Amino acid sequence: MMGWSIEVGVSDLAQPDPPGAADVIDRRCGSSPCQQDADTKAFTGRGGAPAEVRRAQARVASIHHQQEDLSRLTRRVRGRTFYLAVHRRKDTGQVHLRWRAAGSGAHAGHIAWGAIHAHFAQIPGVLRAWYERIHRHAVELNRRELEARLALRHARERNS
Template sequence: MMGWSTEVPVTEMAQLEPPGAADVVGQRCDSTPCQPDADAKAFTGRGGAPADVRQAQARVDTIHCQQEDLSRLTRRVRGRTFYLSVHRRKATGQLHLRWRAAGAGPRAGHIPWGAIHAHFARLPGALREWYERTHRRAIELNRREIEARLALKHARQRDS
């Protein structure tokens, strides 16, 4: 199984580029600011959240951006039979990637994690390998998102 670092450089995102897909590696999530927001009341004690809360929130936001990027990438595959969708759980706020069957009709909808490998097995070699790497990346991002939200929760609890 392939290991992924906490940040995915553009060169590694290129490895996720599907065969025959348009170049979307250069597209980045618009929610990530180019320059971090400055705290207007930084030294008065009345400013925004402490640094650890801001850093934890930034980590969660980065992971959410990476999830959106991966979802967008899977939608660009020509003749796709399925793609990743970003799903938000209302109760926890968790964002996670789930596979969906492309198209409409009785076969459209979410594909359970356990059944996804049967779908991969029917694909041609290079495309199957790409989907398997993408699937591992989705699982890793989902795991990191849970960890990052938990770290944010703890940082907020320490702050209050």
């Protein structure tokens, strides 16, 4: 296809991971002293979630945010025929990225990565390589999301 262009650079994918929850708290405090986060009702059973659960929740939320960012990045490609969509499973809470054919009609919907390779003959080499890097990153985020949700479930079980 003619007219392929990309609004974002490949370097956009190389951005470091978002900061952890501790980094965000430190930045909000600035140079002034901050009160440390603590469970104010730790021994009554009415306090906030234990630190381990909060850290696990923050990790899951961070990965979900990265998945949404990657999905938005693939939607910014002009003339795209496919993009990453965030898919949420209500029964398990799983959030994962799936390739989806752009547009509407009979060919719209989720598409397997293997089927996308057929489209590569029409895509310039630089864009094809970019999609391959995006796909590897999506697979990695999906794997990390599964691990993070499992860690969160274990943390909740230990602290219940």
